[in-house]
Structures are given as structure tokens and as C-alpha cells.
Amino acid sequence: MNNFVFPRPRQSELGEQLRAEVREFLDGWHGDRHAAAAFGGFDPEFSKALGARGWIGMGFPKRYGGGGYGLLERYVVLEELLAARAPIFAHSVADRQSGPLLLKFGNERQRDDILPRIAAGECYFCIGMSEPDSGSDLASVRTRATKVDGGWLVNGAKIWTSSAHRSHYMILLCRTAPVAEARHAGLSQFLVDMKTRGITCRPIVNIAGDHDFNEVHLQDVFLPADALIGVEGEGWQQVTSELALERSGPERFMSHQGAVEEFAVALKQQRSAEGARTLGRLVAHLSILRRMSRSIATMIADGQEPALHAALVKDLGTCFEQDIPETLRLVLQTEPEAGASEAYSAALANVILHAPSCTIRGGTKEVLRGIVAKSLGLR
Numbered sequence: 001m002n003n004f005v006f007p008r009p010r011q012s013e014l015g016e017q018l019r020a021e022v023r024e025f026l027d028g029w030h031g032d033r034h035a036a037a038a039f040g041g042f043d044p045e046f047s048k049a050l051g052a053r054g055w056i057g058m059g060f061p062k063r064y065g066g067g068g069y070g071l072l073e074r075y076v077v078l079e080e081l082l083a084a085r086a087p088i089f090a091h092s093v094a095d096r097q098s099g100p101l102l103l104k105f106g107n108e109r110q111r112d113d114i115l116p117r118i119a120a121g122e123c124y125f126c127i128g129m130s131e132p133d134s135g136s137d138l139a140s141v142r143t144r145a146t147k148v149d150g151g152w153l154v155n156g157a158k159i160w161t162s163s164a165h166r167s168h169y170m171i172l173l174c175r176t177a178p179v180a181e182a183r184h185a186g187l188s189q190f191l192v193d194m195k196t197r198g199i200t201c202r203p204i205v206n207i208a209g210d211h212d213f214n215e216v217h218l219q220d221v222f223l224p225a226d227a228l229i230g231v232e233g234e235g236w237q238q239v240t241s242e243l244a245l246e247r248s249g250p251e252r253f254m255s256h257q258g259a260v261e262e263f264a265v266a267l268k269q270q271r272s273a274e275g276a277r278t279l280g281r282l283v284a285h286l287s288i289l290r291r292m293s294r295s296i297a298t299m300i301a302d303g304q305e306p307a308l309h310a311a312l313v314k315d316l317g318t319c320f321e322q323d324i325p326e327t328l329r330l331v332l333q334t335e336p337e338a339g340a341s342e343a344y345s346a347a348l349a350n351v352i353l354h355a356p357s358c359t360i361r362g363g364t365k366e367v368l369r370g371i372v373a374k375s376l377g378l379r
């Protein structure tokens, strides 16, 4: 059970100074606050304003346009943005995982060219992992890159690719060698300019009626040799190092916080003991999740790769988020209505529509529990 120790999170003094600055900035910002799904808002102007403040790519070294901050300072800024329901969706993938991936495995040209643009809030990324027959079992991806004169030729299709239609680049995972005995071998990652000939995005409209994700078809897409990220055939190891970042952050339990806040406001009008108990329980869960997530940020900052801990936080956090609409719905008699003028009604409708996806994106709960079971020696 030692595997499950979550060390005490470290507080960063610099982070606490930043917290005050971010709050002041957000107090003066009068843009559109998303009704409930905190990172749902896509607002290029807001991303640029954050970039100008130095709050994107905070961990990049200064020579790449970053702030040279640690992960703990970035954590503080992110949780303040989420709490304020700020529209961070445009730059969030680049900031959270594509930029750090390029910093760790990219070549100098990729870093020089792209990291400063990410830090400025002007360059967005999408993740090309899932395929029509390959989601949880990523080793089965069939999109293939074949070596040709001067580079690679890519053919295949990706699915559920969030923001592919408005991203500048994709981090593409594909096969560069036939399936071997070790199924995870022979995968590689590429930096793909979304304007490259042969790439077609087809929209998939989600249950809320929004166009966030896509099918992406790649037909005879030529990539120059230096589009390869890291080492040919080591895509699997590189992807897994990305996943701890993807799974452990506050966006895995704070994306429905808007609905909880609106619930608290609505409770003032319709006071009830049951409502107060429910709110207390939700806040207690949130504070425990926050403690666990900050503990992981501390471990990553100390150079560890806490993939197991991240799987636990993602599972607990997204199940918590998924339960929120049902928990709230049973306490207050409010009709959920998307776009309603009453904030709680709109927020409730929004979380009802978004809750099903929480436990799928970024790894399903069954897959995460498989990781946990493995570490307990149960499989």
C-alpha cells in the first residue's frame, strides 16, 4: 500500500504572490464566464491577455518565452482561472501537455519555433491519439507513418480530436513499425502543422450541441524528417510521461465548480438543511481532491512520475464531477435549461450535458482502475 502515499503538498510563496495578482487581473476582466464547464470557453483574446502576463508556458525556460516558474506556481494560476470560470480552452492543451512534451523530447528547431508562440497564447494544440477502433488500447493505433525521401508519409484517421478545427498543430501518435511482440513498440510521435495538405477535419457535434471535437483524416500527408518528436519507436514511453500531466490537474475536479457555486447562491433563496449538508459534502470532497492533486504537483516538481497517483485523482475527481448534477438536482427544485437567464438553471443544464464525458476523456474510469489494480498486484 506504500504506493498510495500522497506526500504533503508544498506551498510556494511565489505561487501565493501570483494568486493575488491573478485574482486582481480576473476582477478587472469582464469577459464571458462559462456557465459551468470551466475550461469550455474558447477565447483567443483572453489567451493572448494571459500570455502577455506570463501565465501560459509558465514552466518554459525564459529563452523560450516562458517564465521559468515551477509546476507549483503554474498550479496556483490554473486553479484561480478555473475557479473564476475563465475561458482557457484555446491554449490549455498546449500549455498543459504539448508544450512540456516539446520541451522534454522536441528538437531545438521545434522548441525555438513553437514554445514562444505557446507562451504568448497564440498557438493552440490538439492531441491525435484516439482512432475509430482504438481509444483505451492506444497500442492498437493504425495510422501509419512510412519513411520516404526527406521525411514521412502519413495515412490514417483520428477521432474525438478536441479543437482540431481551430488548432495550429497536432501531436500525432502513429505507427512507424509493424506490430511486434511488444505491442507498445514501434509507435512514434510527430509534430503536425494542421495546414498541411491531405488533412481534413470533419466536425462531431456533442450532446450539448457544441462543435468541440472532430474526426481528422490524414491522406498522404507529407511530414518533414524533423517533424518527429523524440526518438522513433519510443512514442509509447513519451505518451505515458504526458499522461501524468493530463490526468492529475485541477481541471479533473473543478470543471463543474461553476454549478456548485450557483447552487450555493440559489440555496440562499431556498434555504434547506438538506441543501446545506449537500454543499458541505461537496466542499469537503473538493478540498480532499485538491490536496491530493497538489500532492501530485509537488511530486512532479520533485522529478517523480506519479502515474498511479494521477490515475487515482482522475478517477476520483471525474466521478465526483459526474455525480454533481444528480446530487444537486435532488436537492433544489429547479428546471435545468440551457442558456436560461437564471444562472443556476443554466449551470445545471450545462453540467447535465457535459457530465457523461468526464469519465471518458483522458482515460476511462475502467482503464484507470485497471492501472490501480495492477499496482496492487491484482492483475
Ligand SMILES: Cc1cc2nc3c(=O)[nH]c(=O)nc-3n(C[C@H](O)[C@H](O)[C@H](O)COP(=O)(O)OP(=O)(O)OC[C@H]3O[C@@H](n4cnc5c(N)ncnc54)[C@H](O)[C@@H]3O)c2cc1C
Pocket (backbone or CB within 6 Å): 126, 127, 128, 129, 130, 131, 132, 133, 134, 135, 136, 137, 159, 160, 161, 162, 163, 213, 357, 360, 361, 362, 363, 364, 365, 366, 367, 370
Ligand atoms: C470530451 C472528449 C474529448 C476527447 N478528446 C480527445 C482528444 O483531444 N484526443 C484524443 O486522442 N482522444 C480524445 N478523446 C477520446 C478519449 O480519450 C477516448 O474516447 C477514450 O480513451 C476511450 O476510448 P474509446 O472511445 O475508443 O472507447 P473504448 O476504448 O472502445 O472503450 C469502450 C468501453 O470499454 C471499456 N474498456 C476498454 N478497455 C478496457 C479494459 N482494458 N478494461 C476494462 N474496460 C475497458 C472502457 O472503459 C469503455 O467503457 C476525447 C473523448 C471525449 C469524451
